[in-house]
Amino acid sequence: MMKKVKINSNPSAENKNVDCGDKSNIFFDLERNYLDADHNKKQFLSTGKQVTLEKSNVLRHVINWTSDAKEPKKRFYYTDEFKQSFHATDEFEKWCDFVETINIDFKQEHSSPNDILNLFKGVSLPHSRRVIKEFLGAARDYLAQKNELIEESLSEISSESARRFLFLAPLLADRKFHVYINSTNGCVNVDFGTRDNGVLTTLISDNGQVHYSYVAQNHRIYKLTGTAKFKNSKDFIKFNKILQML
Amino acid sequence: MSGNNLRSVQINNGNASRYIKPKWINCGNLSTAAFDLRVGPPPESYVSHFMTEGVGIQRFTFAYEIISKKIEKCHVGSIALLDVSEALAEVNDGDAPFIKFEEKGLPHCGLIYLTEDQAQIQEAKATLSIIAQRNMMPAADIATAFSGTKRIS
Numbered sequence: 001m002m003k004k005v006k007i008n009s010n011p012s013a014e015n016k017n018v019d020c021g022d023k024s025n026i027f028f029d030l031e032r033n034y035l036d037a038d039h040n041k042k043q044f045l046s047t048g049k050q051v052t053l054e055k056s057n058v059l060r061h062v063i064n065w066t067s068d069a070k071e072p073k074k075r076f077y078y079t080d081e082f083k084q085s086f087h088a089t090d091e092f093e094k095w096c097d098f099v100e101t102i103n104i105d106f107k108q109e110h111s112s113p114n115d116i117l118n119l120f121k122g123v124s125l126p127h128s129r130r131v132i133k134e135f136l137g138a139a140r141d142y143l144a145q146k147n148e149l150i151e152e153s154l155s156e157i158s159s160e161s162a163r164r165f166l167f168l169a170p171l172l173a174d175r176k177f178h179v180y181i182n183s184t185n186g187c188v189n190v191d192f193g194t195r196d197n198g199v200l201t202t203l204i205s206d207n208g209q210v211h212y213s214y215v216a217q218n219h220r221i222y223k224l225t226g227t228a229k230f231k232n233s234k235d236f237i238k239f240n241k242i243l244q245m246l
Numbered sequence: 247m248s249g250n251n252l253r254s255v256q257i258n259n260g261n262a263s264r265y266i267k268p269k270w271i272n273c274g275n276l277s278t279a280a281f282d283l284r285v286g287p288p289p290e291s292y293v294s295h296f297m298t299e300g301v302g303i304q305r306f307t308f309a310y311e312i313i314s315k316k317i318e319k320c321h322v323g324s325i326a327l328l329d330v331s332e333a334l335a336e337v338n339d340g341d342a343p344f345i346k347f348e349e350k351g352l353p354h355c356g357l358i359y360l361t362e363d364q365a366q367i368q369e370a371k372a373t374l375s376i377i378a379q380r381n382m383m384p385a386a387d388i389a390t391a392f393s394g395t396k397r398i399s
């Protein structure tokens with residue numbers, strides 16, 4: 001969990017507190033980031049200056065300021081969920097930036113799953129390592145099967161689908177799933193068991209679309225099926241909306 | 247693949263069995279990979295199944311007898327049964343059918359996808375997994391039952 005520093009009235013003071021006008025007290029993380037009332041993500045510099053980093057869309061509903069001076073000042077606390085999301089978004093975007101830079105190409109003869117794993121050497125992957133290893137295991141199985149077949153050949157593993165799967169790695173770190181390469185199109189398929197003994201299957205296509213289908217039995221078999229479309233790699237964090245069905 | 251040239255006769259009922267590789271079962275759940283098609287050359291236009299007969303355990307032993315002749319090490323995996331009429335009813339619940347079963351030189355038959363829409367195929371595969379998972383047995387257990395049946399007969 002993120003440590004917090006309380007800031008009030010004087011940013012240079014030892015207690016690191018700052019007066020936020022009628023916005024009461026807010027808690028900063030150790031990087032001195034916080035959200036203002038307009039949801040701008042800001043940073044408090046050691047000089048006492050505040051800089052706006054970006055517009056944040058993280059859990060806006062949590063913020064509930066009061067500007068009515070007659071009302072008693074309300075102390076605002078970020079919830080754990082908020083704090084985690086706030087940091088997770090930063091971390092996720094850094095991860096996406098990294099994945100964008102790596103060369104994933106299973107078609108090249110010198111490019112084996114082990115070579116792909118080597119691309120992650122030196123990268124801090126506290127949670128995503130298992131996800132990446134499972135994916136590369138699936139790729140290895142698929143390539144082995146592909147090499148065994150003489151008359152029948154399988155589709156090449158889609159590099160773009162693989163990259164999009166890797167964007168999702170931090171989101172899958174705490175999930176049980178089964179990943180395999182779809183032999184029809186070479187895209188990555190991820191299956192999840194659901195709480196009601198059903199299945200959520202997702203096909204991560206190479207164009208930013210994720211086809212998902214949740215099927216389980218209640219009185220009869222019911223299905224929730226659709227296509228998510230992500231045009232920016234950093235929007236893949238919203239894949240969580242699909243995972244929330246689990 | 248040879249079944250591609252046979253006259254197409256649709257199957258609407260009965261039990262279709264399929265060999266399930268060990269890697270398709272994860273934490274007791276049947277992966278949707280079990281209903282994937284392979285592409286060519288030559289392209290695989292259907293997912294192979296074998297029609298089986300009998301009731302109860304007989305359906306499995308009958309299926310095992312056929313499948314064990316085709317797949318040498320089938321005892322390491324499992325055999326799943328699909329009730330064809332149930333599968334057709336549960337999967338084809340849209341405006342147009344998504345799948346059909348066709349004879350491919352009985353007892354061999356093929357599950358054919360009638361759509362190229364990946365979202366619909368995902369839904370069909372997930373539905374088939376749920377149905378097949380209810381009727382699935384390890385092949386080793388079936389082999390034991392099968393040898394017992396042979397001794398009795």
